[in-house]
Amino acid sequence: MVKTAVTSAPRDPFVDSLLDTINRRHGTSYHLCAAIGAGESHSAHLLEDRQGKRSILKFGYGPEFNPELAAGLTARLRVLGYPTPVYTEIGEHGRWTYAVQEQLPGVPGGKEIFTPSILEQSIELNRMQRLSEPVNDDWHAELCRSVLTGYENYCRIDVLRTHSAETLRLLNAAQQAATAAWDNPSRPGDIVHWDFNPANILTEGERITGVIDWEGMRIGDACFDLVTLLFYGYREARVRAQLLRELRERSDGSAVRLYAAHMAVRQVDWSIRNHTSDHVAYYLKTADRMLRDLTILR
Numbered sequence: 001m002v003k004t005a006v007t008s009a010p011r012d013p014f015v016d017s018l019l020d021t022i023n024r025r026h027g028t029s030y031h032l033c034a035a036i037g038a039g040e041s042h043s044a045h046l047l048e049d050r051q052g053k054r055s056i057l058k059f060g061y062g063p064e065f066n067p068e069l070a071a072g073l074t075a076r077l078r079v080l081g082y083p084t085p086v087y088t089e090i091g092e093h094g095r096w097t098y099a100v101q102e103q104l105p106g107v108p109g110g111k112e113i114f115t116p117s118i119l120e121q122s123i124e125l126n127r128m129q130r131l132s133e134p135v136n137d138d139w140h141a142e143l144c145r146s147v148l149t150g151y152e153n154y155c156r157i158d159v160l161r162t163h164s165a166e167t168l169r170l171l172n173a174a175q176q177a178a179t180a181a182w183d184n185p186s187r188p189g190d191i192v193h194w195d196f197n198p199a200n201i202l203t204e205g206e207r208i209t210g211v212i213d214w215e216g217m218r219i220g221d222a223c224f225d226l227v228t229l230l231f232y233g234y235r236e237a238r239v240r241a242q243l244l245r246e247l248r249e250r251s252d253g254s255a256v257r258l259y260a261a262h263m264a265v266r267q268v269d270w271s272i273r274n275h276t277s278d279h280v281a282y283y284l285k286t287a288d289r290m291l292r293d294l295t296i297l298r
Contacts, residue, residue, distance in 0.1 A: 012032075015032060015045060015057075016032075017093070018057075018059065018093050018096070018098060019031070019032060019047075019057075021091075021093045022057075022089055022091070022093075022098065022100065025089075025091060026089045026091075028049060028089065028100075029049045029050040029051075030047040030048070030049050030055065030057070030100070031047065031048060031049075032045055032046075032047060033045075033046045033047055033048040033054065034046040036056070043058055043059050043060060044056055044057070044058050045057045045058075046103070047100065054103045055088065055100050055101060055102055055103055056085070056100070056101050056102075056103050056212075057098065057099075057100050058098070058099050058101070058215060059093070059096045059097065059098040059099070060096070060097060060215065061095050061096050061097060064153075064215075064216050065097055065215050065216065066097075066215060066216070066217070067087060067090045067097060067098075067099035067214075067215050068090055069217060069218075070087065070099075070214035070215050070217050071087035071090060071099075073131075073133075073191050073214075073217065074087070074214050074217075076131060076191075077128060077129070077131075077191065080128045081128075082125055082128050082129075082211070083104065083202075083208065083209055083210045083211060084210070084211060084212075084214065085101040085102045085103075085104050085210065085212060085214075086101060086102045087099055087100070087101045088100050088101060088102065099215065104202055104209060104210030104212065105202070105204060105209045105210065106202030106203050106204045106208075106209035106210055107202060107203065107204075108198065108199045108200065108201070108202060109198040109199070109201045109202070109203050110198060111198075112203060113198040113201055113203065113233075114198075114233045114236055114238075114239045115206065116238070117206045118201075118203060118206060118207075118208060119233075119239060119242060119243075120242075121207070121208045122196075122201065122208065122229060123226070123242070123243070123246055125208065125211065126196075126222050126223075126225055126226055127222075129190050129191040129192070129193070129222040129225070130188075130190045130191075130222055131189070131190065131191055132189050132190075133189040133190065133191065133219045134189055134219070135187045135188065135189045135219070136187075136189065136218065136219040136220055137187065139186070139187070139188070139218070139219070139220035139221065140181075140185035140186055140187070140258075141185070143178075143181075143220075143224075143258050143259065143262055144178045144179075144181060144182050144258065146262050146265065146266070147174050147175055147177070147178035147258070147261045147262055147265050148175055148178050148179070150265070150269075154266055154269065154270055155262070155265050155266050155269060156269045156273070157171060157175075157265060157269070159269045159272050159273060160265060160268060160269055160272075163272050166284055166288075167268060167272070167284065169288075170264060170265075170268060170284060170287055170288055170291070171265065173261075173264075173288070173291045173292075174261035174262075174264050174265050174287075174291065175261070177257040177258055177260070177261040177291065177294075178258055178261050178262075180254065180257070181254045181255065181257065181258040184252075184254045184255075186221055186251075186252075186255050188220060188221040188222070189219055190219070190220060190221055190222035190223075191217065191219065191222065192217060192218050192219065192220040192221065192222055192224050192225060193211065193213075193214060193217055193225050193228075194216045194217055194218060194224070194225075195213055195216060195228065196211075196225035196226075196228045196229055197228055197229070197232050198229075198232055200212050200213040221251070221255065221259075223247055223250055223251040223255065223256070223259065224259045224262075226243055226246060226247055227247070227256060227259035227260055227263060228259075228263060229243060230243040230244070230247070230260075230290075231260065231263040231264075231267065231286065231287070231290060234286050234289065234290050235286060244297070247297075248297070252298070253294065253297035253298045256294060256297055257291070257294045257295070257297065260287075260290050260291055260294055261291065263287070263290075264287035264288075264290065264291060267283045267287065268280065268283050268284055268287055271283050
């Protein structure tokens, strides 16, 4: 994973208009300090106010960007000692929803996220996400549909079906896992980050200082986040063993395979459309191996 890149921000009429709305509506004094080059959506910006305090501005639209839900549930996690950002301003600007949140210390993790200490902290944070929220009855069906029919903007199964013989084979394996899981639903009420990958885990040395990018969160099975982390660390035997041990204690093989199938379709599709051929080859090999290995998980 690439660490956050901060660059001087060119004037963007939309961001200027958005900041005018925020400052007028909330009585703030933000100005654009820099653009943040990490992340896939390129919608994060570093702000600074007259007192020199720095914050992060993010914006998006549609049901996948829900900062109000994120603000409420991450506040509950912070009470437990979970390092989540405080959301200070949330609102709408035309069709866009915006959120300003505090800037947490640390840098996005790369391979450093898989040191024994950081990995154990990640698992412990994930355990905190088991807050017994009201059950999301759509959770299981949504995960199955993401692999069997896909979404409009990601998990594009048509991309895997037509890209190559290798991606078609991966899609078939993922859909077999989703079909097998269909009649074995889980009904948890955990907080799910939904993108618990190393780029969203901030560290300083051997300490996790923050987990960011909560705007896509939902209620479901927190083990999904462990499978996400497993996907990105799967090639390291120690990481694989530790995360699979935790998953065996908390979940069953059918759910783990379903979540792995989702990650396989999601990442390989995204890389085909947005990354280099080397990225595609890397994630295709990882996804294929992970799905094959997990067939024996009970």
